[in-house]
Amino acid sequence: MASRVPKVRFNNNLECPVLGLGTWKSKPGEVTQAVKDAIDVGYRHFDCAYVYGNEKEVGVALTDKINSGAVRREDLFITSKLWNTFHRPDLVRGVLNTTLKNLNLQYLDLYLIHWPQAYKEEAGSLFPVDANGKLQFSNVDFVDTWKEMEGLVRDGLVRSIGVSNFNRRQLERVLQAATIKPVTNQIESHPYLNQKRLKAFCEERGIIITAYSPLGSPDRPWAKPGEPLLLEDPKLKAIADRIGKSVAQVLIRYQIDRGTIVIPKSVTKSRIAANFDVFDFTLSKEDIALIDTFDCNGRICPESSAFDHPDHPFRNDEY
Numbered sequence: 001m002a003s004r005v006p007k008v009r010f011n012n013n014l015e016c017p018v019l020g021l022g023t024w025k026s027k028p029g030e031v032t033q034a035v036k037d038a039i040d041v042g043y044r045h046f047d048c049a050y051v052y053g054n055e056k057e058v059g060v061a062l063t064d065k066i067n068s069g070a071v072r073r074e075d076l077f078i079t080s081k082l083w084n085t086f087h088r089p090d091l092v093r094g095v096l097n098t099t100l101k102n103l104n105l106q107y108l109d110l111y112l113i114h115w116p117q118a119y120k121e122e123a124g125s126l127f128p129v130d131a132n133g134k135l136q137f138s139n140v141d142f143v144d145t146w147k148e149m150e151g152l153v154r155d156g157l158v159r160s161i162g163v164s165n166f167n168r169r170q171l172e173r174v175l176q177a178a179t180i181k182p183v184t185n186q187i188e189s190h191p192y193l194n195q196k197r198l199k200a201f202c203e204e205r206g207i208i209i210t211a212y213s214p215l216g217s218p219d220r221p222w223a224k225p226g227e228p229l230l231l232e233d234p235k236l237k238a239i240a241d242r243i244g245k246s247v248a249q250v251l252i253r254y255q256i257d258r259g260t261i262v263i264p265k266s267v268t269k270s271r272i273a274a275n276f277d278v279f280d281f282t283l284s285k286e287d288i289a290l291i292d293t294f295d296c297n298g299r300i301c302p303e304s305s306a307f308d309h310p311d312h313p314f315r316n317d318e319y
């Protein structure tokens with residue numbers, strides 16, 4: 001079945017659908033149906049991660065849709081991410097193979113280093129803590145991890161590689177050492193944190209931004225009552241009402257119209273469909289410029305338990 005989702009071209013000449021379905025927090029009991037519903041309305045891009053704990057259930061949906069002839073593997077774009085406890089080069093391939101097995105795939109379209117900071121390996125936990133509950137770090141350098149990621153491309157296990165949550169300085173280090181450039185930096189991006197400077201830096205180097213938490217991640221586990229809700233912002237509501245769209249559709253279109261890949265998450269059939277129904281309009285330059293002014297450094301995914309890690313991306317650097 002053909003899909004009307006437009007694609008962007010990466011620096012390695014491979015293409016990626018501009019809109020994908022996020023899967024963080026999608027419960028194992030819900031995500032299989034969500035992925036099937038998404039494929040039915042035209043999604044072809046799925047954002048997964050080992051740490052989300054639901055790759056097997058995503059894989060069930062992909063296998064079902066491929067086996068029934070609804071989609072071909074080559075029409076899908078599947079991303080996963082290397083978790084922080086597997087940065088040591090000798091661990092990278094093993095955990096990728098687990099992800100491939102869970103997803104029931106022979107290759108990934110995109111594999112990302114999930115965060116630049118490494119956590120203690122082989123402690124039996126994805127968030128290893130000491131007796132006081134303090135997260136345990138590892139000093140593996142992400143540049144060494146990157147060199148191992150390059151081997152995965154050469155061996156045909158992944159088509160493209162990239163990073164996530166890397167700041168400018170960290171990307172510069174990767175670019176200096178790379179023989180294969182990252183195709184994307186997947187970062188938090190929405191009107192309260194539009195990432196204008198990091199986006200410009202990446203784009204000047206041929207690296208496309210993928211915007212995560214584009215709707216403000218209202219179901220994030222650490223959300224507190226009373227915190228501002230992007231989806232209920234009256235200024236965004238006014239724009240959405242004026243153009244006859246929902247706030248969610250405006251937030252998704254904001255990313256696409258500024259040249260960003262966007263991966264909203266939903267497990268609700270009607271929202272999955274509505275979030276995909278964004279290809280019959282564009283935002284005007286004026287509306288994009290207006291939305292740009294809503295930035296308030298409003299980061300909602302800080303990975304704060306690792307804040308004292310020397311490689312934590314949001315500690316010292318402006319962007």
Ligand SMILES: NC(=O)C1=CN([C@@H]2O[C@H](COP(=O)(O)OP(=O)(O)OC[C@H]3O[C@@H](n4cnc5c(N)ncnc54)[C@H](OP(=O)(O)O)[C@@H]3O)[C@@H](O)[C@H]2O)C=CC1
Nearest residue numbers: 022023024212213214215216217219248264265266267268
């Ligand atoms: N690389 C990284 O470190 C990170 C990557 N990500 C990726 O980005 C994806 C998206 O980000 P995420 O943080 O999940 O949050 P989003 O900003 O995508 O928001 C998801 C929430 O919005 C709700 N929602 C979805 N569509 C609508 C709609 N049309 N109207 C109202 N509410 C809606 C969902 O509810 P419901 O599901 O109940 O419909 C869910 O509660 C993740 O799932 C993950 O794949 C996210 C964070 C970090």
Ligand SMILES: CC(=O)C(C)=O
Nearest residue numbers: 024049051114301303
């Ligand atoms: C959701 C996610 O990818 C995080 C917090 O790393």
